[in-house]
Amino acid sequence: MITPRNNRRAASGSWPGKARIAAVSASAVAALALTGCAGWEYQENICSSGEYPVLSVGSTGSACVSDEEQPSAGYARYPEGKVPQEVGDKWDVYWETHTLDKDGKIVDVP
Template identity: 70%
Template structure:
C-alpha cells in the first residue's frame, strides 16, 4: 500500500525564497557598485573636443574638420578625453580667451 506523502508549504516555498534572495543579493551588488567600470567619452569616435572661446563651453568636431567660429582646440596635453577626467574637471573652472591664454572662468552667480 502506498502512502501519500504530504509536503509542507515551506518545502515548496524554499526554492522560491532562495531564488528571491539570490536576485536581491545580485541587485544589491549592482546598486552598490553601479557601473564603476564604465567611462564615458567626451566625444564620439571620429570626433575631437574643442573649447568655446571666452566661456567654459565645449563641443565635438569631426576629425577632418576645423573648429567652428567661436571655438578653438584645447592646448596640447590638456585635452579632456572622458567625462570627469582631470582635464574635463579643470575646464569647468578655466577657459581660453580670444588670444588662447588660459584664464580662470568667472564664478557663476
Template identity: 85%
Template sequence: MITPRIDSRAASGLWPQKPRIAAVLASAVAALALTGCAGWEYRENVCSSGEYPVLAVGSTGSACVSDKEEPSAGYARYPEGKVPQEVGDKWDVYWQTHTLDEDGKTVDVP
C-alpha cells in the same frame, strides 16, 4: 500482467533538489540587487568615436567636432595634454573654471 511504468524522471532523485537550486538562485539574485553592482562605475566619454572636443573661446562652452574637420569660428582645440576625455575627469573639471582667450592663452573664467 503488470505493465512497467515509463518514467521520464531519473531514478537518482533529482527532483527534491529543485527547491534547493531555486533557493540558491534567489539568494544570488538578492545579493546582486542589494549590493547595487558595487565596484562597477560607468564613465561617459566627452565625445563619440570619430570626434574630438573643442573649447569655446572666451567661455566654458565646448563641442565635439568630426576628426575630419577643423573647429568652426569661435572654437579652438584644447591645449595639448589638457584635453578632457571623460565627463568629470581632471581636465573636464578644470575647463569649467578656465578658458582660452583670443590669443590662445589659458585664463580664469571671469
C-alpha cells in the same frame, strides 16, 4: 505501545537538495540586485567616435568637431594633455572654471 515510524523529516531538519539549491540561488540573485553590479560604472564620452572636443575661446562652452575638420571661428583645440575624454573627468571639471583667451593662454573664467 508501538510508535508509528515517520519517514518525513521534522520541520526543523535540513532542507532537501532542491529546496537548498533554490534558497542559495535566490540569495545570490538578491545579493546581486542589492549591490547593483557595484564597481561597474557607466562613463559617457565627451564626443562620439570620429569627433574631438573643442573649447569656446573666452568662455566655458565646448563642442565636438569631426576629425576631418578644423574648429570653427571662436573655438580652439584643448591644450595637449588637458583634453577631457569623459563627462566629469579631471579635465572636464577643470575646464568648467578655466578657458583660453584670444592668445591661447589658459585663464580663469571671467
